[in-house]
Amino acid sequence: MMSASTEAAQEKGSPDFVVAHHFDKADTQFDAGRLGIWLFLVTEILFFGGLFCAFFIYRGWYFDSFVEAHHHLDKKMGALNTVFLITSSLTMALGVRSAQRSARKETVGFLLATVLLACAFLVVKYFEYTHKIHDGLLPGAMFHAQGFTTQHPGVFYAIYFVMTGIHGLHVVIGIGLILWILIRAQKGEFSSRYYAPVEGVGLYWHLVDLIWIYLFPLLYLVG
């Protein structure tokens, strides 16, 4: 029997890519990686699921507080950030497509655009946070803003800061991951034969975007 790796090299050969010893061929390795990423995304959804659950419970209990507190969020900045993230998802998707088409320069360009949009998101978030902290619109015991007429705005800000904070952390990690594949793309490691890491990071990035798509209306618009 021909050794598995030679067979794979003939079938999917790429100078920069070697099939790991325990896979029979490149396709299996690619499929395995993709399944792994999807399973990881499932865990992410459950991770945020707990927070969404907490949001709905406390919104039900302290509806008036939530309505009052959410008026202090900056809808324009939130909307701007939504535009940034959705656009970044588009550039990411285009980046994956370019990688699949072996277009190295395009891939690098789209990935760079994604990173810049992600950074813009964080800059806006920074101004929002500074503003909230300055006004004392803070979680639980740290809440000290004046002029609130309802009982528990602190619970709203607890959920706001924890959810957007953890989401922001995901954006930071995402920037790191995109820079990593950007450098690899620059070196010409990806081609139509091998683009799994670009696709994997892309899927992660879309999830980060998707979570924001829920956070923005729930926190900023309906409250």
Place this chain on the structure above:
Amino acid sequence: MSRAVTADEMDVEAGGKNYLNAEKGIVSWLTTVDHKRIGLMYLVSTLTMFMIAGIFALILRFELLRSGQDVLTPGQYNQAFTLHGAMMVFLFIIPAIPGGLGNFVLPIMIGAKDVAFPKLNLLSLYLYWTGAIFTASSIVSTGLDTGWTFYVPYSTTVSQTSVIAVTFGAFILGFSSILTGLNFIVTIHKLRAPGVTWYRLPLMLWAIYATSIVQILATPVLAITLLLLILERAFHVGIFDPKLGGDPVLYQHFFWFYSHPAVYIMILPGMGIISDLIAVHSHRRIFGYKAIAFSSVAIALVGFMVWGHHMFTSGQSELSSTIFSFITFFVAVPSGVKVFNWTGTMWGGSVAWNTPMFYAMSFLFLFTIGGLTGLPLAMIGLDLHLHDTYFVVAHFHYVMMGGAVIAFIGGLHHWWPKMTGRMYNETTAKIACGLIFVGFNMTFFTQFFLGARGMPRRYHTYLDQYQPLHAFSTYGSWVLGAGLFLVLFTFIHSLFKGERAPANPWGGRSLEWQTPSPPPTENFHKTPVVTHGPYDFATTGK
């Protein structure tokens, strides 16, 4: 068994090179991506934790020998039972079977060279070690006295102990567990050798698969819960603090949404081991293969819908309690399916009374008691009386120790020759099994009576009327401890003095027995092609 001979012959041809002696030195172990070495390191680590947490248990039982204060102050007692529980759950039972035995046998059983993501597998182990250091650090700092459940608001506002270190440790351990589960699911889906169809998977792997599903679906919820707990304690964000509008019952919902399914993370792999043990040592095709396989999946799914039965007295609504109680009874159905099928497998089989079979018998007996005593606890009316008594303590020790741990030790004996290439002394192994069985029942069956008579758990002293039963339980713990140390002795003796193990000492039909003991680094000298099921004993003429 012509194939077994071939495997032994291949071993000779390969010059005795195997995964243990292929590379040498501590660095080669710490940087290995070989699932067998990682599995072995998991086993050594988890068994060390088992010993530490077990010594805590012996100290607790010694304190309870007489009423009043003997060796521990009430505060120290609280810390000892907390660390006993937290370390047993997070550092031993949850990772031991999947991380240790699962890692070792899973790729071999499907004819693969490794798990799908070997580096991720090593990362899981490092995360486990990191989490273990955080958790164990509390022993030398201020301890932990919240109980292994870290209930708020005590853990966030009252306790003066290292809550953050331990919960952060558990948070990290959660990621280790998630990554292991993810790795195993992908491996089973993508790396089966030619001919290994889903229905030719050993039942151990169906159980591991079901466990992995629970690991990746439930553990993230624990992660966010513990993160919120840490934020609550550090910054008083108010999500769980009633003074700030938060809800401590929400913490319990989150916690048990993970921790009830986690019970199945602990017991399901044990059930998988037992399926293999009984079939192999009875030399008979397993009775009801599909029933056992799908009952594992059923337990995993039903397990997600019963968490509220931990909270009958916590202030959830009566309607919720009723629904949770009702669904809880359904867990008994797939569990019963398994027990009857295991019994059916032995019927007409050619049972070889090897040590693993003794553990399988112990499991059947103890797990059945553990399962049946769960039913009265699922009844709301009875639970109101039995809640937080020794009845609950006895019940979960019967399931966790009598079930999961006994299965784990049985599995260790079963795969020991494969892992180390050495046989162990059957006589001392059987005596140890007997001591464990007797000691376990003395310790914990007594506690059913204690609980039914009203002895509450987590107290360092008690009324005089409970003294004889407590003393008896403590004597039992000594027998149990002696049995476990004898297991340790048997294994250490085997490593140095044990006979060389053949490739297939038990006459098994699944793939791990068709390769030398210990296996070569790449598991098989040639990728196997499978043409029969894992339990097709009919052709062996046994």
